[in-house]
Amino acid sequence: MQRPYNFSAGPAAMPVEVLQQAAAEMLDWHGSGMSVMEMSHRGKEFMSIIETAEADLRELLAVPPNFRILFMQGGGLGENAIVPLNLSRGGVVDFVVTGSWSQKSFKEARKFCDPHLAASNEADCHTRLPAPGSWQLSPDAQYVHLCSNETIHGVELHELPDLKALGSNAPLVIDFSSHVASRTVDWRRVGLAFGGAQKNLGPAGVTLVVVREDLLGHALSICPSAFDYKTVADNGSMYNTPPTYGIYMAGLTFQWLKRQSEGNxxxxxxxxxxxxxxxxxxxxxxxxxxxxxxxxxxxxxxxxxxxxxxxxxxxxxxxxxxxxxxxxxxxxxxxxxxxxxxxxxxxxxxxxxxxxxxxxxxxxxxxx
Amino acid sequence: MQRPYNFSAGPAAMPVEVLQQAAAEMLDWHGSGMSVMEMSHRGKEFMSIIETAEADLRELLAVPPNFRILFMQGGGLGENAIVPLNLSRGGVVDFVVTGSWSQKSFKEARKFCDPHLAASNEADCHTRLPAPGSWQLSPDAQYVHLCSNETIHGVELHELPDLKALGSNAPLVIDFSSHVASRTVDWRRVGLAFGGAQKNLGPAGVTLVVVREDLLGHALSICPSAFDYKTVADNGSMYNTPPTYGIYMAGLTFQWLKRQSEGNxxxxxxxxxxxxxxxxxxxxxxxxxxxxxxxxxxxxxxxxxxxxxxxxxxxxxxxxxxxxxxxxxxxxxxxxxxxxxxxxxxxxxxxxxxxxxxxxxxxxxxxx
The missing domain is CATH 3.90.1150.10 (Aspartate Aminotransferase, domain 1)
Structure with missing residues (x-):
């Protein structure tokens, strides 16, 4: 029987080969006698899984060496707090509101910093992106937040802005939850990117954070340790027990992605x-x-x-x-x-x- | 071949029947044409999974109606911040330190409240629990924190303390990560219990919180929305996308637990x-x-x-x-x-x- 086509916005369809492999390995991963779910996260079996996943993702997304790849928990809505807790230093942050998700990010940030609405497409009912040239960027912003693909409103930024050219020295933070791994990323223009896994990377419950190293180590004192990027990075995403099975499924998805080709x-x-x-x-x-x-x-x-x-x-x-x-x-x-x-x-x-x-x-x- | 016996402290062995069922349902859950990983969390299929899981757990653990059951993310180390963010009101909190885990809870709480060391077994190298009668409880404590089973040091409190009898009116918070569902719980003595799933409930990446309703709604203003118990409760553990597959696996484990019997x-x-x-x-x-x-x-x-x-x-x-x-x-x-x-x-x-x-x-x- 033909498997149905699943158009869910997330949690979303996964490659059928990935699901088949997961089912086959469920009771015994590579002769270990254990399901991946049953492995100590600090054992050599799971260590090889997470290290391979990270290396494969780095290769796929061409993540430069001065960026750290973190596997976290809490999803995009968790990151709406975790990013300002780590990067805002309690100061001004510019937000470009382009739909529901960036709107939520903007609102949540009030708890931790001084968010400034640099641009919004609300008057256009989120159907038209404000041109970067029109953004009112703050001279003292700690970072600029942008949702590069709005899952609900269906708007996508097809070229990341060059903030320097727009007169800002702030790093760009992108929420790329719903289009990560669907296209290449110009990391020269990015300071931090985050995304829930449940659209293009794997099952819900894994949050990907890719962060430039110089942005680590500036968390507010009220940042929970489990969500302090530097703590997470220093512990190889193992400060707390990571969502091991979700990382394994994401890793299988990365391997599937590496196998895909179209012509050259x-x-x-x-x-x-x-x-x-x-x-x-x-x-x-x-x-x-x-x-x-x-x-x-x-x-x-x-x-x-x-x-x-x-x-x-x-x-x-x-x-x-x-x-x-x-x-x-x-x-x-x-x-x-x-x-x-x-x-x-x-x-x-x-x-x-x-x-x-x-x-x-x-x-x-x-x-x- | 005999499957090996897996003594991992967590993530830990799961019932083989649960793994077999998960493998069999991986590509098509109950004729839906979808893996559980591929379901929208708000669709009727996953709603039935999470609602059944919650009802089964409530029955198994005999959770009274005035307690809410929350499925969250971040694990026990996340809760070390999330509990004081929600319950401390920035005031005094009593900690009973009995091993590594309660020690970590005590240290993390400094970010959010005024933690007071009510008792410690550090002088005994965490091999002997301090008798409840010896605890120095504060008259103004917002809650008393206790790890009822210390995974690393292997000490377990075999009877929860009656704080009222000890002269405290504070609610008791227990970290029951590593013995939840291994024994009955006397909920009359508990205000909140939390635990990572990866020992007795399911895979890593799901955190169980059972909280008395009157303790909801007192979070500090700096509490991230995704970790505000009231927000999570009001949204049926769906404020952010929950770790759907982990909840499904926990639900299968709960069904397995319900099937177990020994004599009567x-x-x-x-x-x-x-x-x-x-x-x-x-x-x-x-x-x-x-x-x-x-x-x-x-x-x-x-x-x-x-x-x-x-x-x-x-x-x-x-x-x-x-x-x-x-x-x-x-x-x-x-x-x-x-x-x-x-x-x-x-x-x-x-x-x-x-x-x-x-x-x-x-x-x-x-x-x-």
Whole structure:
């Protein structure tokens, strides 16, 4: 039987080969006589798993040597507090608000620092990104916060800003939860990047933090030790017991990513090529339709998260029921936005998007 | 082939039936077409998983209705900050230090409140618990912190203190990470209990918090929202994306626990009966031997974690190598204590302890 296509925004579909390998290794990892879940995190078996995962991720994302890779807990919402606890020094922080997630980051930061709204697309209902040239950056900002892909509103920044060129010396912090590993990252423009794993990296419960070394060691005294980046880095992500199984699953996903190719492209470059093709197919279909609509400005559209609406919203329930019957799962939009949302993360093959478009066309034609 | 016996202190052995079920359901949970890892946490499938897990745990541990059950992230070390952030109101907190874990809790609390050392067994090298009657409790304490089983030092409090009888009106907070679900809990004496899942409940990355409702809603303003108990409770452990797969595995473990019986005993009572038999067998063997030694006072010995030493420590490496060859894994003691440690959590059958004792006897006799 064909496995259904799962368009969940997260926790999201995982590569089927990864799930198969995990199932096969569940009772006995590599002849150790243990499930990965049963291993001491300080034993040589799990140490090899986490070290391989980190090295594979560093290679895949081309993370420079002066950045540390941390596996943490608490997700993106946890990081909304953990980043200012570590980087703000209680001072001014610039926020660029582009949708629900950066809005939440901005609000949470008030507990720990002096957040300044440098730009917002709220007046545009988060459908259009404010141009970097229009951002009101503070001269004394400790960092600039940006969500480079907004999962709920479906807007994505396709080029990271060069803060220096914009007159700011602050490091850029990006929340890349929902498009990490879907495209390359220009680390020259980044001070810290964080993301929950549950979209493109693995299961929920692992939070990835990639941080430039000079940003370590400046945490506020009220920062919990378990969430102090320097403590976590100094202990190789083992200050507290890490979410071992989630890191293992992320590691299997990294190995799967390394095996992917498109022509001469390998790894993340191959994924980016595929992700562009998937997004073009779906947006192209929506734009030519008078039945469906996506409201996001063309140059700000997310490749990962495609929110769309039926122009006649009384058809929503029928659309979702038919989709499920056709093996197309979890297409319901976020409750704050409504409508539909198709998330096209790395694990979604082009065939899944083709099946979705075929279903959407069919649904439209039946009602025509 | 006989599966090895895994004595890891945590992450620790899990019931083999639980692992088998997880492997079988990895690609398709109950005909949903999804792995549990791939489900939106807000969809009806995962909602049924978390609600069943919570109800099963409430039944197993006999948690009264005026307590909330929270599934969080960050582990015991995270809770060392999260508890004072939520309960201390910045005031005085009494700490009973009985080993490494309560020592860490005491140190971390300085960031958020005024911790007071009410008692300590440090002078006894953490081998003897200070009698509750000797605790110097503060009249104005916001709560009293106690680690009811010290994983590293192998001391366990076999009866929770009645703080009222000791003259304190403060709620009791217990870190029960390493013996949760191994025995019944007298909730009349507890205000809050927390524990990492990775010993007796499931995989690492899930933290259980059981908290009396009147203790919610008093967090300090600097408490991160994702770690504010009231926010977590109000959102059914879904303020941030929960560690869904870990909660699923814990839920399978709870179902396994409900199926266990010993004579007329069911669930936790059956486990407690088994755990006493396992501990008696191992301590009894150690005490009659002149080759091995356990240094903990008899009435304070942990049923879960049995640290022991070879009197001739030059034999340690040979002991561990032979144990591994005999299918007895992860017996090395914690680096801070040295020697050996056998953790006898719920998933360890009596046969595993019998095999360990047989090996220990054999190892001793060969060298006699």
């Amino acid at each position: 492209l390998r790894g993340i470059a191959a994924m980016e090529h595929r992700n562009m093709a998937k997004a073009e197919l779906l947006y192209g279909f929506i734009d030519q339709s008078s039945f469906y609509v996506n409201k996001v400005a063309t140059d700000c559209r997310s490749r990962m998260n495609v929110p769309f609406f039926l122009r006649d919203e009384s058809r929503n329930e029928a659309f979702l029921a038919g989709a499920k019957a056709a093996g197309l799962l979890q297409l319901k939009g976020h409750k704050s936005v409504g409508g539909m949302r198709a998330s096209l993360y790395n694990a979604m093959p082009l065939e899944g998007v083709q099946a979705l478009v075929a279903y959407m066309r069919d649904f439209e034609q039946k009602l025509a | 005993l069911r669930g936790i009572a059956a486990m407690e009966h088994r755990n006493m038999a396992k501990a008696e067998l191992l301590y009894g063997f150690i005490d009659q031997s002149s080759f091995y030694v356990n240094k903990v006072a008899t009435d304070c010995r942990s049923r879960m974690n049995v640290p022991f030493f070879l009197r001739d420590e030059s034999r340690n490496e040979a002991f561990l190598a032979g144990a591994k060859a005999a299918g007895l894994l992860q017996l090395k003691g914690h680096k801070s204590v040295g020697g050996m440690r056998a953790s006898l959590y719920n998933a360890m059958p009596l046969e595993g302890v019998q095999a360990l004792v047989a090996y220990m006897r054999d190892f001793e006799q060969k060298l006699a």
